[in-house]
Amino acid sequence: MSAPASAPVLLGYGTRPLPFPAGVPARVLAAPPAPAVADLPAALDAALAHPEGARPLPEVAGPRTRVLVIVSDASRDEPRAELFAAVRRALAVVPDDHLTLAVANGTHGPGPLEALGLPDDVLRRHRVVNHDARDEASMVEMGRTSRGTRLRVNRCVAESDLVVTTGRVKPHYFAGWGGGAKGIFPGLGHDDDIRQNHKLKADPASSLGRADGNPCREDLEEAVRRLGRDTYMLNVVEAGGVVMGAVAGDVLYAHRAGVRMARPWCEVAAEPADVVVVSAPLPVSGSLYQASKLVPPAGMLLREGGVVVVCAECPGGVGPLRTVNEGIFQLGVRRFLPERYTLLLVSGMPEATVRETYAAFAPSLEAALASAREIVGKPEPDVLVLPDAGDLVPRRR
Numbered sequence: 001m002s003a004p005a006s007a008p009v010l011l012g013y014g015t016r017p018l019p020f021p022a023g024v025p026a027r028v029l030a031a032p033p034a035p036a037v038a039d040l041p042a043a044l045d046a047a048l049a050h051p052e053g054a055r056p057l058p059e060v061a062g063p064r065t066r067v068l069v070i071v072s073d074a075s076r077d078e079p080r081a082e083l084f085a086a087v088r089r090a091l092a093v094v095p096d097d098h099l100t101l102a103v104a105n106g107t108h109g110p111g112p113l114e115a116l117g118l119p120d121d122v123l124r125r126h127r128v129v130n131h132d133a134r135d136e137a138s139m140v141e142m143g144r145t146s147r148g149t150r151l152r153v154n155r156c157v158a159e160s161d162l163v164v165t166t167g168r169v170k171p172h173y174f175a176g177w178g179g180g181a182k183g184i185f186p187g188l189g190h191d192d193d194i195r196q197n198h199k200l201k202a203d204p205a206s207s208l209g210r211a212d213g214n215p216c217r218e219d220l221e222e223a224v225r226r227l228g229r230d231t232y233m234l235n236v237v238e239a240g241g242v243v244m245g246a247v248a249g250d251v252l253y254a255h256r257a258g259v260r261m262a263r264p265w266c267e268v269a270a271e272p273a274d275v276v277v278v279s280a281p282l283p284v285s286g287s288l289y290q291a292s293k294l295v296p297p298a299g300m301l302l303r304e305g306g307v308v309v310v311c312a313e314c315p316g317g318v319g320p321l322r323t324v325n326e327g328i329f330q331l332g333v334r335r336f337l338p339e340r341y342t343l344l345l346v347s348g349m350p351e352a353t354v355r356e357t358y359a360a361f362a363p364s365l366e367a368a369l370a371s372a373r374e375i376v377g378k379p380e381p382d383v384l385v386l387p388d389a390g391d392l393v394p395r396r397r
Contacts, residue, residue, distance in 0.1 A: 011365075011387050012281030014313025014348065020277070021366050026383040027270065029301075031392060034239035034265040040079060043246045044086035044234065051249030052257045054232060057090040061162050067091060067099045068160035070183045072167050073108055074115035075283050075290060079236060079243065081118050083166035087234055088122075091164075100156050102129040104165070104187025107194050107323075109133070129156045133191035145222045147215070149197050152190035153227065162230045169247065169258035170238045171266055171393050173296040174201035174332050175217045176210040179235040180255030181224040189223075197223070201332035208296050208336075209267065209393035211259045221252055239265030240391050241281070267393045273384035275372045276302050277309040277365070280390040285312035288345070288357055289319025292328045295343070297389040299336035301396060303382075307342045307372040311365060314347040318357055329358040342375050344368045 009020035009028055020026065037043040048057055061067055069087050071080045084101070091099065101123075103116065110130040113123055131154050132138065140158040142151040157163060165183030172178040186194035197219050200206050206216040224231055237245040237258045244265065247258040276298040284290050291312035298308040318324055337343075345359035346368050354361040362368035373381055386392060 009385055009387060011277070011279035011311050012285055013279050013311050014282055014285045014315060018279065018311055018365060020385055021369065024369060024383065025380060026277070026385050027273070028385045028387065029268055029270045029392070029394065030387060031240045031265055031268055034242045034244040036242045037245060040082050040243060041086060044082060045089065047246040047248040048086060048090045048234060051254065052247060053250035053253030057087070057164070057232065058093065060230060060232070061091050061094055063093055063095060063098070065094055065098065066159060066161045067094050068102055068156055068163045069099060070102045070104050070163065070165040070187060071116065071118070072183065072187075073103055073105045074111050075108055075286070076168065077283055078168045080116055080166070083234055083236070084118060084122060087164050087166065096125045100127045100129060100160065102154065102156050102188060103131055104183045105131045105133065106186045106189070107133050107191055129154060131188050133189060133194060139190050143226050145219050145226065147200070147219045149219050149223060150190070150193045151185065151223050151226060152193050153185060154188040157184065157188055157227060157229065160229060162232065163227070164232045164234065165251065167233070167235045168238050169235050169255065169262055170391060171209055173208045173293045174198075174206045175220070176207065176214045177255070177259050177262070179258060180233055181221045181231070181251040183233070184227070184231060184251070185220050185223040195327065198327065199331065202335070204335065208300070211256060224251055237261045238391070241388060263393070266391060267395065269395050269397050270301055270384060271397050272301050272303045273306065274303055274376045274378060274381035275307045275309065275369070275383045277311065277383065277385045278389035279311040279386070280388050284390045285314065287314050287316035287319045288312065288347075288359070289324050289328065292324060292333055294389045295333045296336040297386060297392050297394050299338070299341070300394050301384060302338055302341060304338045305340040305376065306338065307344060307375050308337070309344045309346060309362065309365065309368045309372065310359065311346045314349050317349065318353060321356060325358050342372075344371060
C-alpha cells in the first residue's frame with residue numbers, strides 16, 4: 001500500500017533504525033501486514049505432514065538412509081534452529097551418524113558456526129559441513145545443465161541418499177523468489193559454476209517476483225534435478241518480515257506453493273516517483289554486497305532522471321569490490337534503473353570507500369534528500385519511501 005507519511009517512518013538501516021526526516025513530504029510504500037503463524041513448530045510439522053508433490057519424510061527415509069540437511073548461512077535471517085528441529089522430528093528414525101548438516105554458504109565463504117543460532121548439541125551430534133565454494137578437493141562433478149552451467153557440488157551431496165534443504169520463500173531480485181532448490185545449488189555449488197548460473201541474471205526474464213519462465217531459476221532447478229538424489233525442501237514463507245506459513249515437499253512444487261502464498265502480501269503498486277528511498281534491517285543492510293538487492297525495487301518505481309537513495313549502514317563494509325560493482329550492479333541491478341539516474345548511498349562507510357563503488361556518497365539522509373532536490377530540479381520532488389524494500393515486488397500504476 002502507498003500512503004502519505006502521517007506518522008514517524010523508521011528505516012531498517014542497520015544496527016539502529018534511521019528516522020526519515022519529519023516535515024519532508026513523502027509517500028510510504030509497504031506491503032499489507034501479513035498474518036503471522038501462531039505456532040511456528042506446529043506450522044512446520046503440518047507442512048511436513050502434507051507435502052507438495054512428494055511423500056512425507058518418514059515414508060522416504062529409513063534407519064539406513066544417508067541424509068543431508070541444509071541450512072542457510074548467517075547472511076539470511078531465517079529460523080534455522082526451528083527448521084532443522086522440524087526436519088529432525090520427521091526423520092526421528094535416522095541415526096545421528098547417518099545425518100549430515102551442511103551450511104549453504106554459496107559464494108560467501110564459510111562463516112562461524114555459532115552465528116547460525118543452532119543449538120550446541122545439534123552441532124555436536126552431527127557431522128557438519130561448512131561449505132567452501134573454492135575448495136576444489138571438496139567438490140564432485142555432476143554434469144552440466146542444458147544452458148551449459150557446469151555442475152560441481154560439495155561431496156556431501158553425492159554421499160547422500162536424501163537431501164533436505166531448508167530456507168525461506170521471499171522475493172529475490174534475479175531468481176524471482178528465494179528458497180526452494182537454491183539451498184542445494186547454488187548453496188553447495190562450486191564458485192565458478194555459481195557465477196556461471198548468476199550470469200543469467202542479465203536476462204530480463206530473470207526478474208524480481210518471477211518464478212516460472214525465469215532462466216536463472218530454471219537453470220538452478222534443472223541443476224538440482226540432475227543430481228540424481230532424492231531432494232526435498234522445508235521452507236518458511238515470509239512477507240514483511242513476518243513468517244506467515246511453511247511449505248514442504250518437492251523442491252519445485254512446494255516452492256511454487258510458497259510463492260503463491262507469499263505473492264499477495266509482497267506485491268505492491270505505486271505511481272513512479274522522482275526520488276525513491278529504500279532500506280532494510282540487518283542482515284540485508286550489513287554490506288553493500290547484500291544491500292544492492294534493494295536497488296531493483298527502487299528502480300522499478302523511479303522516473304527518468306530520478307534519484308535512488310539507499311540507506312544501509314553496511315557495518316560489514318562493501319564486500320568484494322569487483323563482484324559488487326560488476327557481478328552484482330552492472331550484470332544484474334543496472335537494468336532495473338532508467339537510462340538516466342543518480343544513486344546515493346547513506347551508510348556508515350567513509351566517503352573514500354564509497355567512491356570506489358557504483359554509488360555516490362551521501363553523509364546523511366537529510367543531505368541525500370537535499371542533493372536529490374537539486375538533481376531533479378524541484379523544490380518539492382515526489383518522494384517515495386520503501387522502509388523494507390527487500391520484501392517487496394513493486395509494480396507501476
